[in-house]
Amino acid sequence: xxxxxxxxxxxxxxxxxxxxxxxxxxxxxxxxxxxxxxxxxxxxxxxxxxxxxxxxxxxxxxxxxxxxxxxxxxxxxxxxxxxxxxxxxxxxxxxxxxxxxxxxxxxxxxxxxxxxxxxxxxxxxxxxxxxxxxxxxxxxxxxxxxxxxxxxxxxxxxxxxxxxxxxxxxxxxxxxxxxxxxxxxxxxxxxxxxxxxxxxxxxxxxxxxxxxxxxxxxxxxxxxxxxxxxxxxxxxxxxxxxxxxxxxxxxxxxxxxxxxxxxxxxxxxxxxxxxxxxxxxxxxxxxxxxxxxxxxxxxxxxxxxxxxxxxxxxxxxxxxxxxxxxxxxxxxxxxxxxxxxxxxxxxxxxxxxxxxxxxxxxxxxxxxxxxxxxxxxxxxxxxxxxxxxxxxxxxxxxxxxxxxxxxxxxxxxxxxxxxxxxxxxxxxxxxxxxxxxxxxxxxxxxxxxxxxxxxxxxxxxxxx
Amino acid sequence: xxxxxxxxxxxxxxxxxxxxxxxxxxxxxxxxxxxxxxxxxxxxxxxxxxxxxxxxxxxxxxxxxxxxxxxxxxxxxxxxxxxxxxxxxxxxxxxxxxxxxxxxxxxxxxxxxxxxxxxxxxxxxxxxxxxxxxxxxxxxxxxxxxxxxxxxxxxxxxxxxxxxxxxxxxxxxxxxxxxxxxxxxxxxxxxxxxxxxxxxxxxxxxxxxxxxxxxxxxxxxxxxxxxxxxxxxxxxxxxxxxxxxxxxxxxxxxxxxxxxxxxxxxxxxxxxxxxxxxxxxxxxxxxxxxxxxxxxxxxxxxxxxxxxxxxxxxxxxxxxxxxxxxxxxxxxxxxxxxxxxxxxxxxxxxxxxxxxxxxxxxxxxxxxxxxxxxxxxxxxxxxxxxxxxxxxxxxxxxxxxxxxxxxxxxxxxxxxxxxxxxxxxxxxxxxxxxxxxxxxxxxx
Numbered sequence: 055x056x057x058x059x060x061x062x063x064x065x066x067x068x069x070x071x072x073x074x075x076x077x078x079x080x081x082x083x084x085x086x087x088x089x090x091x092x093x094x095x096x097x098x099x100x101x102x103x104x105x106x107x108x109x110x111x112x113x114x115x116x117x118x119x120x121x122x123x124x125x126x127x128x129x130x131x132x133x134x135x136x137x138x139x140x141x142x143x144x145x146x147x148x149x150x151x152x153x154x155x156x157x158x159x160x161x162x163x164x165x166x167x168x169x170x171x172x173x174x175x176x177x178x179x180x181x182x183x184x185x186x187x188x189x190x191x192x193x194x195x196x197x198x199x200x201x202x203x204x205x206x207x208x209x210x211x212x213x214x215x216x217x218x219x220x221x222x223x224x225x226x227x228x229x230x231x232x233x234x235x236x237x238x239x240x241x242x243x244x245x246x247x248x249x250x251x252x253x254x255x256x257x258x259x260x261x262x263x264x265x266x267x268x269x270x271x272x273x274x275x276x277x278x279x280x281x282x283x284x285x286x287x288x289x290x291x292x293x294x295x296x297x298x299x300x301x302x303x304x305x306x307x308x309x310x311x312x313x314x315x316x317x318x319x320x321x322x323x324x325x326x327x328x329x330x331x332x333x334x335x336x337x338x339x340x341x342x343x344x345x346x347x348x349x350x351x352x353x354x355x356x357x358x359x360x361x362x363x364x365x366x367x368x369x370x371x372x373x374x375x376x377x378x379x380x381x382x383x384x385x386x387x388x389x390x391x392x393x394x395x396x397x398x399x400x401x402x403x404x405x406x407x408x409x410x411x412x413x414x415x416x417x418x419x420x421x422x423x424x425x426x427x428x429x430x431x432x433x434x435x436x437x438x439x440x441x442x443x444x445x446x447x448x449x450x451x452x453x454x455x456x457x458x459x460x461x462x463x464x465x466x467x468x469x470x471x472x473x474x475x476x477x478x479x480x481x482x483x484x485x486x487x488x489x490x491x492x493x494x495x496x497x498x499x500x501x502x503x504x505x506x507x508x509x510x511x512x513x514x515x516x517x518x
Numbered sequence: 519x520x521x522x523x524x525x526x527x528x529x530x531x532x533x534x535x536x537x538x539x540x541x542x543x544x545x546x547x548x549x550x551x552x553x554x555x556x557x558x559x560x561x562x563x564x565x566x567x568x569x570x571x572x573x574x575x576x577x578x579x580x581x582x583x584x585x586x587x588x589x590x591x592x593x594x595x596x597x598x599x600x601x602x603x604x605x606x607x608x609x610x611x612x613x614x615x616x617x618x619x620x621x622x623x624x625x626x627x628x629x630x631x632x633x634x635x636x637x638x639x640x641x642x643x644x645x646x647x648x649x650x651x652x653x654x655x656x657x658x659x660x661x662x663x664x665x666x667x668x669x670x671x672x673x674x675x676x677x678x679x680x681x682x683x684x685x686x687x688x689x690x691x692x693x694x695x696x697x698x699x700x701x702x703x704x705x706x707x708x709x710x711x712x713x714x715x716x717x718x719x720x721x722x723x724x725x726x727x728x729x730x731x732x733x734x735x736x737x738x739x740x741x742x743x744x745x746x747x748x749x750x751x752x753x754x755x756x757x758x759x760x761x762x763x764x765x766x767x768x769x770x771x772x773x774x775x776x777x778x779x780x781x782x783x784x785x786x787x788x789x790x791x792x793x794x795x796x797x798x799x800x801x802x803x804x805x806x807x808x809x810x811x812x813x814x815x816x817x818x819x820x821x822x823x824x825x826x827x828x829x830x831x832x833x834x835x836x837x838x839x840x841x842x843x844x845x846x847x848x849x850x851x852x853x854x855x856x857x858x859x860x861x862x863x864x865x866x867x868x869x870x871x872x873x874x875x876x877x878x879x880x881x882x883x884x885x886x887x888x889x890x891x892x893x894x895x896x897x898x899x900x901x902x903x904x905x906x907x908x909x910x911x912x913x914x915x916x917x918x919x920x921x922x923x924x925x926x927x928x929x930x931x932x933x934x935x936x937x938x939x940x941x942x943x944x945x946x947x948x949x950x951x952x953x954x955x956x957x958x959x960x961x962x
Contacts, residue, residue, distance in 0.1 A: 057656075059655055059656055067820075103602070117593075121593075122584065131577045134797060135799060135800055172824045184532065188659075209823075330606075334826075351538045354675075354676075357643060357802050358827065359827035
């Protein structure tokens with residue numbers, strides 16, 4: 055008899071993909087400015103480390119939140135015992151206000167419709183359990199976050215059918231590619247239960263247009279299916295066009311007439327906007343009370359620590375803080391984004407025009423030896439092992455066109471980003487030389503010699 | 519076809535089923551408590567909550583430690599330099615210090631008779647998350663696990679709901695103090711086999727909830743021999759491991775027993791949590807410890823769905839590593855639990871009510887079958903409702919734990935202060951006296 059479950063022995067967790075392999079290589083040889091200057095720079099991790107100083111100042115001014123106190127009184131016992139899956143009311147109230155603020159208060163949220171979960175990872179899985187049977191499918195615009203393969207499919211038995219988006223129209227969702235995906239699911243005998251979009255998009259860094267949102271809402275209305283909008287990056291929109299949440303789009307009169315409210319759900323988290331992935335704070339927001347009820351019960355399997363709920367309830371209730379944070383965060387993200395885009399452009403590499411996220415979607419199609427995914431993997435490996443940058447290959451995000459890569463820019467210091475850009479420039483220069491010259495023993499001369507001759511002093515002093 | 523019908527179809531079967539168990543009639547007591555909670559001064563006639571197995575006896579010690587150790591918090595001036603590193607830490611291996619501290623703590627609780635390898639520590643969203651997770655790792659939908667009765671009611675949800683796993687009861691009886699016997703195990707296994715149910719393992723809780731008893735070495739060896747022979751898994755939920763207060767008994771963990779006998783260690787897994795031993799259910803610290811490498815790898819990946827907040831990991835890593843504090847806490851906790859147990863059970867004895875002799879847990883297993891008009895579950899429910907409605911105590915009837923014999927009730931005693939316990943005891947004593955008077959009056 056098979057000793058373990060099928061889930062334990064299959065590879066639906068997706069951790070054998072290049073996305074995770076790059077991480078492993080990074081962990082073996084991580085860059086450090088002093089201790090390991092020739093190590094691999096992690097550009098595959100969409101983390102936001104840019105605004106911690108704002109958080110730390112707030113903490114210095116608010117000792118009560120730290121010491122399990124409320125108005126000077128100890129509430130330790132209350133917090134230690136608090137395991138109600140409805141969540142700490144003060145936290146939920148503060149969180150919905152924060153979510154509204156990020157949306158410029160164009161929408162408001164009801165804390166009773168919010169379910170707290172252990173990160174967006176858990177929120178997404180929980181929604182699958184609530185909305186779909188094993189063997190059903192969700193349509194996802196591709197390219198998409200590689201972790202979805204695990205989060206949506208592994209333990210739930212749900213399938214993902216990609217909505218293939220193309221660079222020809224900047225990877226926008228169209229009626230045609232939506233229909234194609236739906237038909238493909240039908241062909242595979244998969245019952246489509248809904249669509250899941252990430253808005254702003256990971257890995258593209260773009261926000262959905264009003265037209266795309268309308269298209270999606272009309273589509274789900276016609277088909278009688280769900281729409282999940284993972285808005286985990288909603289607070290990272292640093293340039294126009296402005297962010298339009300699916301909840302805002304729903305408020306349009308034409309959608310109000312249909313009772314499609316109950317089919318639309320938002321996923322959120324504080325891992326990206328506030329840069330607190332370690333705290334495991336996720337949420338599901340739904341106008342469908344049955345979904346809220348079921349998801350609330352399921353959240354027992356991954357509640358948010360009451361210690362963390364308390365800290366964040368005080369922090370997010372401080373409107374002065376949230377205002378400053380949101381602004382400062384966007385400012386810094388914008389600067390980093392510009393730095394990376396300009397730096398890559400200097401090297402003849404373009405990025406998809408984007409206005410959000412913690413990364414750029416980089417076009418290296420012209421550097422492929424052939425228009426194939428094998429060539430993309432080759433290039434990815436060169437970038438990993440020779441250039442020393444762990445970036446994410448487009449194929450790990452299920453992109454249909456080889457040659458696109460996601461480069462993260464918010465999880466490192468400015469100096470490190472600077473170094474990454476210079477390493478890429480050196481690589482491209484050498485690549486140009488190598489592709490012009492016939493291949494001889496130049497293959498033996500590794501790029502690392504080019505790259506690692508560079509030191510902080512050699513590089514131009516960039517504007518801070 | 520009304521809208522309600524199509525609304526329902528929008529959701530999965532999981533979402534619309536009742537396998538989460540929350541529609542159970544046993545929540546009657548909880549609802550009564552929620553609508554009329556006891557308070558010594560504001561609501562002295564309210565319902566006293568005795569259905570919640572919480573450990574509130576040592577908060578004073580923990581609070582003192584927190585005050586004296588400001589660097590354990592990443593938010594204080596002493597600790598804020600760690601804030602960023604901790605806030606971005608989402609590695610599902612968990613903080614090294616945390617895993618190390620948990621492994622050491624687990625060893626201490628077992629009297630240093632065994633050591634635990636931090637590399638095998640996997641986090642989860644409480645023991646609730648750990649129990650579900652181990653099912654996902656070991657069993658496919660339709661498979662089954664054996665579970666001795668009486669057992670913790672929420673197993674019906676945690677082990678079955680989203681996993682599709684079935685539970686097959688192993689009946690234990692009061693005639694031998696609810697011990698798990700070889701014949702009960704074999705009988706349950708055979709019955710399942712005849713019904714073509716694939717048994718993947720056995721799950722036990724040691725110390726037991728609701729019994730409060732600690733398994734003896736012979737029983738544990740019998741269990742290991744049984745699971746080994748059948749080549750099925752053994753999951754030991756040791757969530758109450760540090761609540762052992764009996765002086766002549768200490769917890770014998772499965773981790774000790776497997777050192778003393780030949781067995782396939784790939785079949786052995788421990789579930790743990792800090793919710794009961796430390797009284798911190800709000801912090802959601804669940805642990806899965808498996809001797810099976812594949813299970814460790816797989817469950818670690820699954821733990822992404824319920825990691826422990828890094829802020830909490832950081833705090834507890836420091837707390838659990840403070841050897842002097844932990845020693846004091848464990849010793850004091852044990853003393854206080856023992857006193858509660860003795861005060862309560864002695865008080866019950868005064869009115870002729872016995873409890874199963876136990877050495878651990880946050881509750882006692884009270885025997886009220888002398889108050890039942892007939893030894894039926896209907897009568898058990900009658901008495902239970904009476905106790906909630908008239909005596910105003912929310913206690914848990916044995917049938918909610920799948921007990922095979924009516925008349926048993928689990929009564930929690932560690933989730934209140936001394937005064938409240940006195941009030942509860944008095945109410946029970948008066949109730950029993952009234953019942954007995956009533957009986958005598960009838961017999962006259």
